[in-house]
Amino acid sequence: MSGPILQVENLRTYFHTADGLVRAVDGVSFNLGRGETLGIVGESGCGKSITCLSILRLVDPPGRIEPDSTIRLGDRELTRLSEAAMREVRGNAISMIFQEPMTSLNPVWTIGGQIAEAVRLHRGVGRAEGRERAAEMLGLVGLANPQRRLDDYPHELSGGMRQRAMIAMALACDPDVLLADEPTTALDVTIQAEILDLLCELQERLGMAMIFVSHDLGVVAQIADRVIVMYAGQVLEEGATEGIFSRPRHPYTEGLLRSTPKLTAKLPRLATIAGSVPSPKRWPAGCRFHPRCPHAWDRCREDVPPLLAVDQPSRCWLEEEPQRRTRRGEAGG
Amino acid sequence: MRTGLFVIWGAVLLFAGCGEAERAEDSAAVPDAERYGGTAVVAASYEVNSMNQFASIDEISQELQNFVLLTTLIRYDEDLQPVPYLAERWDTATTRAGLRLTFQLRDDVSWHDGVPTTAHDVKFTFDRIKDPATAYPRASLLALYDSAVVSDSFTVALYLTRHPGFMDAWRTISPMPAHILGGVPPAGLRHHPFGSESPVGNGPFRFVEHRSGDRWVFEANPDFPEGLGGRPYVDRLVYRVIQEPTTLLGELIAGEVDVYLVVAPAQVAQIEANPGTEVVTYANRNYAFINWNGRRTFFQDPQVRRALTLAIDRGSIVEVARQGLGRVANGPVPPFHWAYHTDLEPLPYDPDSARALLEAAGWVDQDGDGVRERDVFKASFEIKTNPDATRQEILTLVQADLAKVGVDVRPRVQESQSLGQDIMSPERRFDAFLLGWRADFNLDDRIIFACSQLEGAYQWASYCNPRVDEILDRVAMMEDRSQALPLWHEYQEILRWEQPYTFLYYDVRANAVRQRIQDVQMDIRGDLLSVKNWWIAPADRR
Amino acid sequence: MTAYIFRRLLQAIPLVFGILTLVFVILQVAPGDPMAIYMHPSVAPEVLEQMRENYGLDQPVHIQYVRWLKSFLSGDLGTSLTQNRPIAAILAERIPNTLLLSGTSLLLIFAIGIAIGIVQAVRQHSKLDHALTLGALFIYSMPSFWLGLMLILILAYRVHWVEWWPEALKFPPSGMDSVNYDLLSTWGKFTDRLDHLVLPSIALGVSSAASVARYTRSSMLEVIRQDYIRTARAKGLPERTVILKHALKNALLPIITLLGLYLPFLFSGAVLVEVVFAWPGMGRAIYDAIQQRDYPTVMATTFVFAVMVVIANLIADILYAVVDPRIRYERERR
């Protein structure tokens, strides 16, 4: 395999709001290999969605991708593309599916029309061909009777069917990269599993790379090849799925794992990470996790830890001073 | 006040002079044969009611009927003397019961559908007017007429009781086509499509089109007899209704309207300043007055009424509210009338005398609030008028003037219909109101001032003076003008002294005319009097 | 849908009759008399009595009402008491004129209002947005009557003294067409009519256009925030398509309801605007008829207006269903 299809380096997306600067994504870097699935996990508000939207340059003002951020798709630098060239990328080379299938489809246009629209735009095909492709895609994502579904409006479909339609729409132009931002969170558990299976299967069949965002670690463990753990707009830990789940290095990752029901099924009740996510307007100095970290010491309060270690980098001073690890942290809740 | 008036008349004359000069030049340059053609557009703010003589009473309908679509039997000359028109000649003979009036009609006038106009049309019209079922609004015109007899196709004899001005009716009644309307039951005449959809006349213009609320279109009648002036010069005559004065002015300035009838006083200066338009004025038959309700204590005393008139500066009302378009009135007989009392000066503006008169009548301001009172009554009342900018302005001036002599006036503008209801009601639901009258050529004021009418619908002043009754009764039957004149003068003198109304001013009508319309003559006989002589130089046509 | 329309029309019948009865009562209670135009000293009281009798005005009120209702139900709108001609003939002349004026105005209101609203929403908080908001507020607070007079004073009057003013921007102050309309070519007729429509339709529509702009702006801003707009952008659609196809159709939903709401306003506005611009429409017919207490004409015009409003609301309803498939779905199931 040649180099990664998507390289994100030092991505910083800030919101210049009237009452202060919101550093929603603050120096995120990662690579996405061809055909690879990268999981992004982290608590709500840590910047997962903004990261994905930044890749497509769809962050609404006052949000802005700061200078020196790089997002490279193959050999194209997306942050420097003109708006027109960027439109060529969206829905074509990179597609995205969203969390809310109920509101992500336009209620006043038919499913078929909304899928065909992207095909016609990027493939330059006519109405009939676009429609045909839409039907094909609906068949692909497992909708029965795709020809008839084309003329349905979103409200005529169930939630699961809508998410399938969304997936069909996203994949209609054979993208190289699919950004799936919590595609299953809003669905029933049984449907969740179906959609996940579908995504896995399609990814294999179409050979695309995928970024899969979720705060459900169980789901990520199932689907991702590699995982990055985000906190407060930064990557705290990164590594192969297996490694992250069996040998978490960062105290935050540990905390996350402990609070996930599937992996700690024997615990009588869910563990949580003490405290709450700080405000993105004022990230704590030093390590951003230190106010909630059971092991934190002076250095954590003052110096910002880099991503240390190589095969499973972790943004934690414990990498340098493992002896500082306290028992309190391990005891958990 | 005389001087003030002189200035107004002077200005008007001066202006007319300019127009005349320009025209004289044009007229000389354009030979008669080239004067035919073009469209003249007349506009005014009021709707034309109908082309049906049996139904309408409004001024513009009558003008269009009598000068445009139809023909009257006679017309008036400048001295308001009858001259032949549809009737070639007439003679009178005394009969046992009164008078026989025989009209000899022209034999060359046809209805626009080709049927000749004959004596039968005159008789038909006469009979319908006399038939109560027709409900002809102006039936009183022929009240003293008895019957009509056709002696041959173009000769009709009318039998009537002798009375002065008996010819006047035939100036304003145009015969209607018997061959079209003869079969219509009298009560149905008024709804006949003739009125608005398919009028057929015999006048200088033929009906083309009527779009309700918008326009009436007439075209020149090529068959109009030479003896009556022949085919009119303009090809088409359009009457447009434009209710809003500002809009009307805009159309005149833009050149879409050639003749704007009844210009609002405030617009006169603008029209005069605009090149290409001019204002034609003439004293018309209207006069404005304030009616005092004689059933109210305050107004019962002629002294008080006289004081009120003395206290109102009518000269400045004419100047300010009418922009000089008027002349201070001294009674119910306007200057156009042959019996107008030229030597009688209107009461002056004299607030001091007014105060003295009020005092003498016992009206004194005892409590020092600026308003006079007598016993328990206060000199305080309401003057009503209808929504009309000029009249509202006048009321404000009157209020200010009367306040100066200790009389409190509350002006009240009331929607026309409900105002009408109030003043016509037998209970006379008003203190005073400001309105206007149009005096007939054949003046008969009994209905508004006679004692016999005290309970009548129009005796709003509740004025009663037996001497006035006697005079009015006598002049109504007196054919010899030299005999009647002293009586008419006495009548005017009495009314000047007793002031049942405060006669405000005799109206001067202002019409705007674009100069491209030539030979426009307008006077008390009518705005459209000369319409068949109007012409437009070829270069000026639309 | 047809069943739905039919049901709506049926529901409107009692409403319309209620309105008519109310109008009849109000006219009877209001002081005045249709024969007042004939009140003049030279018109004898007996003549007036005869006229009243000819018109049936001498009958008691309830008899008049029943009579009127009977002939109305048999399709006879009666005769105008003041114009002395069949009301049906008057209406046949006037209705198309009012429809032309209010239709043009409506087009103007929604075309301009929506366009401005979109621009404002897309450029939210820009100087342009603020300027337009302010302008809309100013215009919104202008009465159409006054605005009409101002338009005439400026664009049809003052400009005649401004030499450099282009001829094409001088407008006729009134009427529906020029005096020589009949003599014009088809194209000439068209432009002449258009020329005459400009000022009155602006006067009639501009304040509603301002409020449509405000509604569109806020509705658009609401819609632009929606997830499906992000979806549309993520597809790579150009901004124009996103706004005009995906956002607009959704943003129009609340605007369509306005259509039904504005029509009565438009018709009542037409009364004054038609007077100012001498537009020979229904508005003036009803105005004159009320002034003269020509009650059969008032009744007939009220009826036509009421029916027009009902139909307009129905059209708004149908449009709503056309634009919003969810509504369509519900109605079809019912």
Ligand SMILES: Nc1ncnc2c1ncn2[C@@H]1O[C@H](COP(=O)(O)OP(=O)(O)OP(=O)(O)O)[C@@H](O)[C@H]1O
């Ligand atoms: N329009 C905005 N203005 C200001 N701040 C914003 C805006 N949009 C997002 N943010 C900030 O960016 C941060 C990251 O948001 P993001 O949506 O990426 O979180 P997330 O990790 O996707 O959370 P979730 O799991 O809830 O989806 C949030 O803390 C939020 O406060």
Ligand SMILES: [Mg+2]
């Ligand atoms: Mg998110």
